Amino acid sequence: MKTRLVAIVALGLCVMAGTANAQLLNPVVGPPAISFDNSGTLHYDAVAQTFTMNATALAYVDGNGAHLIQPLGIGTVALVIPVDNTGALIAGSTTSVDLVVSGPVDLDGDTIPEYSGVLLTARVTAFGHEDTGTTSDKYDALLVVTGGSLAGVMPGKIGLSFTSENSTFTGDFTADFHGRAKGAIGSIFGNGCGLTPGYWKNHPEDWVVTSLNVGGVTYNFDQLMNLLNTLTPDGQKAANDMSVKLAKFIVATKLSILAGADPLDIEEPVLAGDALLAEIGIGSNPKGDDYTYAALLKGALDTYLNLPCDCEEDSDDYLQGAALPAATTLSAKTNSVPPGQAKKNAK
Numbered sequence: 086m087k088t089r090l091v092a093i094v095a096l097g098l099c100v101m102a103g104t105a106n107a108q109l110l111n112p113v114v115g116p117p118a119i120s121f122d123n124s125g126t127l128h129y130d131a132v133a134q135t136f137t138m139n140a141t142a143l144a145y146v147d148g149n150g151a152h153l154i155q156p157l158g159i160g161t162v163a164l165v166i167p168v169d170n171t172g173a174l175i176a177g178s179t180t181s182v183d184l185v186v187s188g189p190v191d192l193d194g195d196t197i198p199e200y201s202g203v204l205l206t207a208r209v210t211a212f213g214h215e216d217t218g219t220t221s222d223k224y225d226a227l228l229v230v231t232g233g234s235l236a237g238v239m240p241g242k243i244g245l246s247f248t249s250e251n252s253t254f255t256g257d258f259t260a261d262f263h264g265r266a267k268g269a270i271g272s273i274f275g276n277g278c279g280l281t282p283g284y285w286k287n288h289p290e291d292w293v294v295t296s297l298n299v300g301g302v303t304y305n306f307d308q309l310m311n312l313l314n315t316l317t318p319d320g321q322k323a324a325n326d327m328s329v330k331l332a333k334f335i336v337a338t339k340l341s342i343l344a345g346a347d348p349l350d351i352e353e354p355v356l357a358g359d360a361l362l363a364e365i366g367i368g369s370n371p372k373g374d375d376y377t378y379a380a381l382l383k384g385a386l387d388t389y390l391n392l393p394c395d396c397e398e399d400s401d402d403y404l405q406g407a408a409l410p411a412a413t414t415l416s417a418k419t420n421s422v423p424p425g426q427a428k429k430n431a432k
């Protein structure tokens with residue numbers, strides 16, 4: 086059973102390419118996560134090509150357990166996404182508020198919310214669905230967080246997974262269907278899949294930031310794109326410059342971590358690379374020991390980013406959350422580094 090689950094999880098994590106997908110994506114959702122219960126409803130309008138899901142947010146679930154929302158106020162989950170008559174996400178029509186989650190979250194039980202109002206807004210980057218052949222069907226999505234008071238706790242990519250009971254969906258997106266909705270929205274941090282400079286330069290839509298600090302200097306989108314193309318930040322050719330090559334791989338590594346890759350094994354080379362570049366400068370064309378050291382660090386990042394995306398090592402920590410998305414069954418992962426902290430560490 087466990088082996089099969091690992092295989093399912095690995096498969097889900099390895100299709101994070103940001104494209105529409107007719108099958109389930111199987112994101113491993115949280116914690117931290119927000120659960121919603123079976124009072125939720127979904128509706129697909131085949132003429133408007135709009136998939137809508139509304140639910141009552143039940144609890145915020147973190148490593149300490151479930152913090153119920155309803156005693157303090159009303160929690161809401163609202164998803165509206167463009168889905169065509171083949172069931173594919175209409176990528177150019179998504180917005181920064183495809184998903185809006187609101188409500189009060191009280192972490193310490195003193196009835197004073199630590200988070201309130203709009204908790205999360207997010208843009209959907211991939212949508213999955215499965216007609217099970219019964220009246221209990223499944224849907225999921227990958228999203229990029231765009232705002233909300235929990236954005237710092239769930240940075241980068243998040244996953245949404247839910248089951249629809251009383252479902253009239255039969256796999257056909259040329260007709261309207263509807264049903265209930267229950268599931269969870271949560272961090273998919275820590276899935277362990279790095280992506281190469283080549284991927285990032287060809288998929289700017291997957292960037293979750295538009296500026297990054299490399300070697301103590303903050304660069305904008307155009308400058309980062311130059312680095313990914315082995316150019317200096319201001320666009321000068323630098324094919325043999327090891328400082329530029331190192332910066333290129335630091336950019337790809339940081340983008341990967343922000344998008345959900347596990348940073349734990351790569352923090353040291355990133356920090357050392359940043360320190361070296363702060364000292365010698367990007368575009369300095371280092372020689373001697375500086376060249377050798379830069380090449381060593383670049384090699385470590387290259388290896389990390391090209392690891393096979395089997396994700397198995399990191400899947401165990403998330404298996405329970407993946408298999409059981411309800412609030413009461415989400416359990417703490419063993420990794421104690423919260424996403425927000427890892428994001429800060431990576432800078």
Ligand SMILES: [Ca+2]
Pocket residue numbers: 191192193194195196197198199
């Ligand atoms: Ca409180």
Ligand SMILES: [Ca+2]
Pocket residue numbers: 216217218219220221222252253254255256
């Ligand atoms: Ca069905």
